[in-house]
Amino acid sequence: MTKDRKFVKISLNSRRRQNILLRAYKVRYMKGNFIVIEGIDGSGTTTQTRLLCEWLKKRGRKFVQTQEPVKEDLHIGKVIKEHLVQDDDNHSPEAIALAFAADRLVHLEDRIIPALKEGKTVVSDRYYHSSMVYQPEHGADLEWVKKINKHARRPDATIIVDVPAEESVKRQEKRDGGKSSVIFENLDFQSKIRERYINLEEMLNEDIYVVDGLRSKKEVHRDIIKVVEKVLEK
Numbered sequence: 001m002t003k004d005r006k007f008v009k010i011s012l013n014s015r016r017r018q019n020i021l022l023r024a025y026k027v028r029y030m031k032g033n034f035i036v037i038e039g040i041d042g043s044g045t046t047t048q049t050r051l052l053c054e055w056l057k058k059r060g061r062k063f064v065q066t067q068e069p070v071k072e073d074l075h076i077g078k079v080i081k082e083h084l085v086q087d088d089d090n091h092s093p094e095a096i097a098l099a100f101a102a103d104r105l106v107h108l109e110d111r112i113i114p115a116l117k118e119g120k121t122v123v124s125d126r127y128y129h130s131s132m133v134y135q136p137e138h139g140a141d142l143e144w145v146k147k148i149n150k151h152a153r154r155p156d157a158t159i160i161v162d163v164p165a166e167e168s169v170k171r172q173e174k175r176d177g178g179k180s181s182v183i184f185e186n187l188d189f190q191s192k193i194r195e196r197y198i199n200l201e202e203m204l205n206e207d208i209y210v211v212d213g214l215r216s217k218k219e220v221h222r223d224i225i226k227v228v229e230k231v232l233e234k
């Protein structure tokens with residue numbers, strides 16, 4: 001026992017050995033970074049997620065691009081899809097909140113955690129922040145929504161792409177070819193969602209950055225890169 005300790009002491013005295021040990025430690029335990037892009041509908045989260053992943057690729061970083069809700073035909077996915085497509089009253093806000101939370105945990109266990117363990121950067125288009133703003137606006141209790149998401153790993157950085165509700169509705173209309181339903185209701189809804197997003201920064205004790213999304217895609221992307229560069233340096 002004493003002999004072993006002595007051996008470690010001698011080894012650690014050598015700077016070269018120390019460096020080798022440090023490198024080995026990093027390779028074995030290096031963890032990836034988890035970045036989330038959030039924002040109201042039409043804020044450009046999907047475009048910005050894609051641009052960020054292209055940027056990571058160019059820099060030779062290993063990454064995983066993902067989104068929520070997970071677009072797979074699991075039962076949880078079906079309930080969510082009905083809610084989103086039909087704007088249905090079939091399910092309570094609580095059932096929808098649980099569906100999103102379950103979808104999230106399964107997604108974490110299947111994709112996000114393994115990728116982080118391999119040292120990859122994971123970029124997710126939406127995460128539990130969406131649940132904390134959308135589900136309470138549909139009537140679920142905010143504290144309860146926070147509780148059912150408490151096992152979801154905290155991101156290293158969350159970037160909220162902020163646009164006014166008017167811009168959100170304009171972009172959605174353009175996307176749907178002018179078919180967007182009940183514009184005024186949507187405008188009111190999006191402005192409430194926006195307010196909830198802005199409040200998240202204060203409510204959650206985590207790294208949240210708000211970037212002005214009312215500029216060109218390139219300019220918004222540049223701001224996002226500034227945040228991500230800092231995260232990657234850590």
Ligand code: TYD
Pocket residue numbers: 041042045046068069084100101126127128130131132134135
């Ligand atoms: P979708 O069309 O899948 O993607 P996009 O972000 O490109 O619009 O719509 C996602 C919708 O799901 C969006 O309105 C926010 C909502 N949502 C929730 O209500 N709760 C959640 O937990 C998540 C992840 C999304």
